[in-house]
Every structure is written in structure tokens, then in C-alpha cells.
Amino acid sequence: xxxxxxxxxxxxxxxxxxxxxxxxxxxxxxxxxxxxxxxxxxxxxxxxxxxxxxxxxxxxxxxxxxxxxxxxxxxxxxxxxxxxxxxxxxxxxxxxxxxxxxxxxxxxxxxxxxxxxxxxxxxxxxxxxxxxxxxxxxxxxxxxxxxxxxxxxxxxxxxxxxxxxxxxxxxxxxxxxxxxxxxxxxxxxxxxxxxxxxxxxxxxxxxxxxxxxxxxxxxxxxxxxxxxxxxxxxxxxxxxxxxxxxxxxxxxxxxxxxxxxxxxxxxxxxxxxxxxxxxxxxxxxxxxxxxxxxxxxxxxxxxxxxxxxxxxxxxxxxxxxxxxxxxxxxxxxxxxxxxxxxxxxxxxxxxxxxxxxxxxxxxxxxxxxxxxxxxxxxxxxxxxxxxxxxxxxxxxxxxxxxxxxxxxxxxxxxxxxxxxxxxxxxxxxxxxxxxxxxxxxxxxxxxxx
Amino acid sequence: xxxxxxxxxxxxxxxxxxxxxxxxxxxxxxxxxxxxxxxxxxxxxxxxxxxxxxxxxxxxxxxxxxxxxxxxxxxxxxxxxxxxxxxxxxxxxxxxxxxxxxxxxxxxxxxxxxxxxxxxxxxxxxxxxxxxxxxxxxxxxxxxxxxxxxxxxxxxxxxxxxxxxxxxxxxxxxxxxxxxxxxxxxxxxxxx
Ligand SMILES: Cc1cc2nc3c(=O)[nH]c(=O)nc-3n(C[C@H](O)[C@H](O)[C@H](O)COP(=O)(O)O)c2cc1C
Ligand code: FES
Numbered sequence: 095x096x097x098x099x100x101x102x103x104x105x106x107x108x109x110x111x112x113x114x115x116x117x118x119x120x121x122x123x124x125x126x127x128x129x130x131x132x133x134x135x136x137x138x139x140x141x142x143x144x145x146x147x148x149x150x151x152x153x154x155x156x157x158x159x160x161x162x163x164x165x166x167x168x169x170x171x172x173x174x175x176x177x178x179x180x181x182x183x184x185x186x187x188x189x190x191x192x193x194x195x196x197x198x199x200x201x202x203x204x205x206x207x208x209x210x211x212x213x214x215x216x217x218x219x220x221x222x223x224x225x226x227x228x229x230x231x232x233x234x235x236x237x238x239x240x241x242x243x244x245x246x247x248x249x250x251x252x253x254x255x256x257x258x259x260x261x262x263x264x265x266x267x268x269x270x271x272x273x274x275x276x277x278x279x280x281x282x283x284x285x286x287x288x289x290x291x292x293x294x295x296x297x298x299x300x301x302x303x304x305x306x307x308x309x310x311x312x313x314x315x316x317x318x319x320x321x322x323x324x325x326x327x328x329x330x331x332x333x334x335x336x337x338x339x340x341x342x343x344x345x346x347x348x349x350x351x352x353x354x355x356x357x358x359x360x361x362x363x364x365x366x367x368x369x370x371x372x373x374x375x376x377x378x379x380x381x382x383x384x385x386x387x388x389x390x391x392x393x394x395x396x397x398x399x400x401x402x403x404x405x406x407x408x409x410x411x412x413x414x415x416x417x418x419x420x421x422x423x424x425x426x427x428x429x430x431x432x433x434x435x436x437x438x439x440x441x442x443x444x445x446x447x448x449x450x451x452x453x454x455x456x457x458x459x460x461x462x463x464x465x466x467x468x469x470x471x472x473x474x475x476x477x478x479x480x481x482x483x484x485x486x487x488x489x490x491x492x493x494x495x496x497x498x499x500x501x502x503x504x505x506x507x508x509x510x511x512x513x514x515x516x517x518x519x520x521x522x523x524x525x526x527x528x529x530x531x532x533x534x535x536x537x538x539x540x541x542x543x
Numbered sequence: 544x545x546x547x548x549x550x551x552x553x554x555x556x557x558x559x560x561x562x563x564x565x566x567x568x569x570x571x572x573x574x575x576x577x578x579x580x581x582x583x584x585x586x587x588x589x590x591x592x593x594x595x596x597x598x599x600x601x602x603x604x605x606x607x608x609x610x611x612x613x614x615x616x617x618x619x620x621x622x623x624x625x626x627x628x629x630x631x632x633x634x635x636x637x638x639x640x641x642x643x644x645x646x647x648x649x650x651x652x653x654x655x656x657x658x659x660x661x662x663x664x665x666x667x668x669x670x671x672x673x674x675x676x677x678x679x680x681x682x683x684x685x686x687x688x689x690x691x692x693x694x695x696x697x698x699x700x701x702x703x704x705x706x707x708x709x710x711x712x713x714x715x716x717x718x719x720x721x722x723x724x725x726x727x728x729x730x731x732x733x734x735x
Contacts, residue, residue, distance in 0.1 A: 223710030274568030
């Protein structure tokens, strides 16, 4: 384990400003504001080659460089973490909120921003309180407000709570929501960097991305870039869940393999069971199987293997898992969270969910599998019907954002990987693994000892 | 409803935090809900009035977000995650058990109005699956036995034991209070 962002997480009460400062907090802020120009800070971030941790993996320094010379401009932190399987941002916020606040102040300085919002998921009640209080304490200490640390730099940070809508994690929907509207995504271009909040240039970055900024300033971009692989620099937090013996957030150097993450950190598949599949990068990613586990945790290597690193949510399923039930559950999520703007997504997701449910419940029809794929191709016309699915098949898409295409992946990746299992459900009129997940909560506790 | 004098003052401070006042719609709706326990039409109208918006616009926005309760709910709210990682760890069985013990179905309140039970999407606590929230407090690795005792406490109107903490355990300021302390804002007086 190479801990950078998670170093303080096990320290008692590291969320308090005095504790955070004892542990070296706000030193990067002083360094940036007192000894570096905004351009120099931005340059360090560029040198680090850090890629966005929110899902798309876009190089942060490059994105920052897209801001036109227009003011005011804004910085918005995406703390809406809702991708099933992802729980890193919540822990970063609950246990080390000042790291994010410090990163936000430094990033705002680099970007010449004087107003910033942290958009946090509404359900994260404790996290929001931690952040609100961290921000207030930062004002009290002179790290926010007018003339920060005696410099000319002014900044306000507002903690803004969402209210239960996964789609608001998508950056343009997030901005609509922050403007007080329904969280509906907008067509890109224009990208937020050019036309974002209140139609002004806006940088949207993930919590984990911004939490890395104080470390990059402290130790230098070159140091950060020395970690990880050539195209995927630094460390990344992976949220490991599902059928592993020790689920949790693990921060590792990029380039570590899935196998090592699952075996060395997660202590292997529960009960010594055989692995069935792994969802490698959040609910929207193409499933992996045993033979893919030597793939390194690296944006490009995972893409080359047909999936995506995404948000870093690694969900492990053992042999007792019913693929139909898992697929139905994922598609149900996307169907429920579709904002309803685009017909192919609104209708297509609901339809796919309905078909998957009837297969799972034993009422599937022989033509249902082809029907599923055909509904999917209404959202992603390049979707193939056979062989293992590749992430590239979801381009192009007929919707504004990629929520609909994500539902197609959640349906087609398992269907094409385990088609026989789907067919068996239809033939038997029941789940061959009758007990579904095959284990009750009590059994699980017992098996854990 | 209408905002108490104290909440009205907080509302004005919240509005002043944003470069444009419409941005305060969600926080003011949260404030109204926290005061009344649900979001009444009158509450939404008052938010519209404060922000100079049409009530219809505020109704439309509120209806987009699942956390706004547009009907009075049970006194306590149990929210069970039923997404993939929790499902893999038995959340379906957990939900069934809770429904059985409450004697009411998901999406409904118990007959005496004690508890409202809902199914929610991934709560970002998948490492502690299966998980649930009671009034926003996280409970992780919930066993059947733990679920029974959570339900029993909630039915008695008590806060169940074993949770991960609520803001009030740590802070005196209510959740949603303005982030910017009075008089310390950098952009004071510049809002629209
Ligand atoms: C449906 C959908 C949901 C998303 N949810 C999140 C989220 O919860 N958190 C996040 O940081 N990014 C999320 N994203 C990605 C954002 O649109 C955006 O790329 C990201 O916040 C940029 O930050 P980064 O460059 O630091 O990664 C989501 C994207 C889509 C399409
Ligand atoms: S799936 Fe239940 S918390 Fe993520």
C-alpha cells in the first residue's frame, strides 16, 4: 500500500483543524500562496500528470489549461459520489475534510477563482457536517475569506448539499442542480471549462483529484509523477466490495494488478469460493473474469482489456452469484436514476429492467435475450450481439449523457459473458441458483467468524 | 408552514452565500424540510417567494430529487441500500426481515406513523455492506439480529445504537447552516 491521500485517515480526529495542522496540514497552502505564483502551482499539477479521479480520467492539468481568460470563473468540487460500489470520497470527506478544503483553496488560487462550491451528496449527512465545519474553521484560521494568509487572494467556499439524484454526479447536471434547477445534463460542447456555472468558465473536479493537490504542492509534481505507471501516474484509491474477505478502500500505486488488489488487500474471495466475475470500474463498466485479473490498475491497460478504470469501484462476485439478478439490479439503478430527458434512455432503461426482471422471476421468453440487445442498440447503435463486450461499443450514443449507455453495458456485458445462464433461466422458468446470492446475512457473519 | 424567525435569518444568509440567488433553492428546501419534517406546498411557496421565483418552478425542482418528502412521512426513516454490493451481501433478505418486523412494506409508514421504510440506491458505504441509514445515520455490516434491534428502537422512537454517528454528536451548528461565518465572506455584498 502506498498511502498519500489516506495517510491521516487512521489518525484519531484528523478532521479537526488543530489535529490536521499537527499532522502537517495547511503547510502546502502557505507554500503555494507565499512562494509560488498561480501559474507555478498549475504547472506543478500539470507536471504531476494526475488524471481525474471522478471516472473519465482526463488529465487535470490539461483541463485547467482550457480556461479562457474570462472572469469571474468558478471551481466546483464534485462530491456527489453515487456510482454503485464507490465509497472513497465519503471516507476522504468524513475522515480528512481539511485535506479537501486545503486542496480546494490551492486549486482556486491556481485557477484565479474567488468563489467555489463543494457539491456533496445529500445522503452524506455526517460528511456534509464535517465539511461545513471544516470550512468554517478554515475561515476562522484565516485560510478563507479576504486576504488569505495576508496575501491579495480572496476566496469563499460554500458546501452545497444535493438531494438524492445520481445523475447530479455528471458534471453538467451538477451545474444545473447548483443553479437551482432540476439536475438535467446539458449537451457538450460547450464544456464547463468554457461555459459552466452561470455560463462562466468552470472547472469541475472530483474530491480525490483535489485532495491530491496539497501533496503535489508539498512534494512536487515530479515526485507524484514518479509513482504509478507511465500513462497513469500517482496513487489511486480503489473501493473494494462484494464477495471478498476484507472489503474496504485501498490506496495503491497505479499499475498494481486486480489480482493483487483482491488477494493481497481484500484477502481473497470469501470462503475460498471461486471467482465468477469482477465489475472493475463501477456499475457502468464492462465485467471482467478470472483471466483478466493480471490487468494492471492503469487507465489505458484496463481500456485495452475492454473495460474502464472508472471511479475505482471494484465489485467482486463469487460463483454463487446469479448473473441475471446482478444485471437486473444494476439496470434497475440506471432506470431509476435516468433524468428522463432523452427518450432512448428513459424508455430503454425501463424496458431493459422489465425484461431482466421477468427473466429473473422465471417468466422470460425465448426471444427476450435478442430483444434486450436490440433495446440496448437503440441507445448505443454500435452494440454487438456476440462475444465479450468492449467499452468502445457504447460509442456513439443517442443520448445527451452516458447514463443510458451505462445501463446498456450493465445489461450486455453480463448477458454476453453468461448467455447460457440467462438461457437456462428462461428454459427452467426459475433461477438455477435458486437462493439468489446463495447466502443470508447470518450465514455470512458466521462464515466471517 | 412558514420559516421561524431564526430560520428566516439563516435562509437570508444562505442566499447571500451564492453569486446568484437561485442557487439557494436546494439548501432552502432542505431548511424547510428540516423545520417541518417534510416539504409542504406552503414551504415550497415560501422558498419561491424568498428567491423571487415562480412556485411552479420550485415544485418542479423539488419533485426531481428523492430526498424531498412531499408528504409527511413516519417519525423515523429507515433507508435500506439495495444496490449491487449490498445485494451481494444479503440486502434483499435484510429488507424482507425489516418489512416483516415493522409489519409494513417498503415505501410506506407503519400504521402508527412511527417508521417510514424506503429502499435507496448505493449509499457509498459498500465496504460495510449490507448497510442502511436511520434518519441519515449510517449502520454498516447489518446482521439480521442488528436489524431487529434497529427496528425495535426506531419503533419506540429512539435512536438505535451501533450507528456511525450524526452531526449532532460532534457539532453544535445544525446541518445546512451557512458555510461562511458572518462578516468573514470574501464576496460580501457582491451577490445579486
Ligand atoms: C452519470 C454520471 C455520473 C457521474 N458521477 C460522478 C460522481 O459522483 N463524482 C465525480 O467526481 N464524477 C462523476 N462523474 C464524472 C463527472 O462528469 C466529471 O467527469 C468529473 O467530476 C470530473 O472530475 P475529475 O476530472 O477530477 O475526474 C459522473 C459522470 C456521469 C456520466
Ligand atoms: S451498494 Fe450499498 S452502499 Fe453501495
